[in-house]
Amino acid sequence: MIDLTGKVVLLTGASSGIGFETARSLGRSGAHVIAHYSSHRAGAVEATAEIPEDHKLLLQADFTQAESARSLWNEGLAWRNKIDVVVCNAAVMPQSAIGGSDQDWNQAWSEALEINVVQPAHLIREAVNFYVENQGGILIAISSWAAQRGASNANLMAYSASKAALAAMVKTVARAHAKDDVLVYLVAPGVVRTEMSMASARNQGGEEAVTATLAMGEWVPPSEIADLVTYLSSGVCRHLTGATLDVNGATYVR
Numbered sequence: 001m002i003d004l005t006g007k008v009v010l011l012t013g014a015s016s017g018i019g020f021e022t023a024r025s026l027g028r029s030g031a032h033v034i035a036h037y038s039s040h041r042a043g044a045v046e047a048t049a050e051i052p053e054d055h056k057l058l059l060q061a062d063f064t065q066a067e068s069a070r071s072l073w074n075e076g077l078a079w080r081n082k083i084d085v086v087v088c089n090a091a092v093m094p095q096s097a098i099g100g101s102d103q104d105w106n107q108a109w110s111e112a113l114e115i116n117v118v119q120p121a122h123l124i125r126e127a128v129n130f131y132v133e134n135q136g137g138i139l140i141a142i143s144s145w146a147a148q149r150g151a152s153n154a155n156l157m158a159y160s161a162s163k164a165a166l167a168a169m170v171k172t173v174a175r176a177h178a179k180d181d182v183l184v185y186l187v188a189p190g191v192v193r194t195e196m197s198m199a200s201a202r203n204q205g206g207e208e209a210v211t212a213t214l215a216m217g218e219w220v221p222p223s224e225i226a227d228l229v230t231y232l233s234s235g236v237c238r239h240l241t242g243a244t245l246d247v248n249g250a251t252y253v254r
Contacts, residue, residue, distance in 0.1 A: 002234050004031035008080045012036040012063075013090030014016040015043030017194035018142060021226035022089065027051035029230050033113045034083070036077040036090065038062050058098070062223045063090060064111070069119040073126040076228055085138040086127045088166070093196040095155040095203065115160035121169055128173055128182060129203070136181025140232050141170045142225070143188045143244070145252050152213070154202050167244070174242035184243040185232045190248025193219040216249035 009026050013019035020043060026033050027050055034057045037195035041060065041207035048056045057079050061072040077083055092115045096108035117195060124139060131137035146152075146160035147167045167186055167248060174184035191197055197219070201210045225247060232240075246252065 002029045002230050004029040004230070004233055006030075006032075007084040007233065008032040008034065008076075008082055009085040009087060010034040010036070010076045010083050010123075010127075011087045011089060012061075012120070013038075013071075014047050014058075015040040016118065018189070018192060018222045018225045019089045020047040021222040022087065022229050023047035025110060025223070025226040025230040027055070029233075030055075031085075031230075031233065032056070032080060034059060034074055034079065036061055038090070063115040065133075069122040070126060073123055077130070081195045082134070083127065083130070085140065086123060087229055087233070088139070088141040089229075090125060091142070091159075091163075091196075092121075093156060093159045093200060095153070095200070096154065096158060097155050098157065108173065112158035112162040114167075115166045116159070117169075120166055124169065124173060128177060131182045132177065132180045136183070138186045138233060138235050139170065139173065140229055141166055141184075141186050142229075143167045143170075143186050145188050145190045145246065145248055148189060148254065149252055153204050156200060156205055171242060171244075178241055181217040183235055183238060185240065185246040187225060187228060187232075188244050188246050188248075189220055189225055190193070190214070190246075190251055191219045192202060192225060193220055213251070214249060215251040218249065220247055220249060 002240045009031045014023040015037040032055050035048050061068040094108035094111045096104045144163040147163035151160040
């Protein structure tokens with residue numbers, strides 16, 4: 001069991017999928033959890049149900065809005081006057097066919113870039129500036145194997161591009177601020193059993209068709225990503241900073 005007693009962790013997208021399980025894992029490890037959600041408050045409430053009231057703070061922020069990430073940081077920071085770990089998990093996976101309408105195409109790219117790149121970038125910037133002035137901290141970003149290999153679903157071009165952009169920023173932060181004791185980790189899952197992945201699978205022949213392409217013949221449980229994030233939040237493996245951790249059951253080995 002990783003002991004995160006005394007650490008304050010800001011987790012975006014805590015109401016479902018990987019974020020839901022991560023909130024639970026962080027809570028079990030004793031962290032003070034700032035659980036962000038966009039519209040599904042009930043999911044965030046359920047995810048943090050086992051965390052003591054004085055160890056959790058639920059904050060709403062709509063990442064389609066320009067200043068939402070900065071407001072989230074400021075509200076979270078005011079709670080305990082520190083944030084030791086930021087986990088950038090919140091993301092959308094809009095689908096748009098390259099041969100589809102201009103409206104669908106434009107909307108998919110706008111949503112993917114704003115929610116998956118621009119707002120996380122603002123949040124990371126706030127965190128880095130704080131960490132540089134306060135003897136370091138930890139950043140963890142949830143990317144995707146689509147950032148390295150491209151998406152197998154051709155309708156996810158905007159999503160894969162957005163995850164690649166986030167990965168590039170995080171790696172740059174790692175190199176630029178290693179001497180400031182800013183530890184940065186990038187987690188790149190494969191096919192994780194979430195609602196977003198299920199929606200994508202429907203455009204690829206269904207769950208069985210997707211499963212047949214996986215080396216282990218099974219999807220990654222969200223809890224495995226969550227436990228990895230909890231481990232990284234401890235900072236015990238400092239020289240892993242800058243690394244990309246692939247979690248895909250050997251389907252994509254590099």
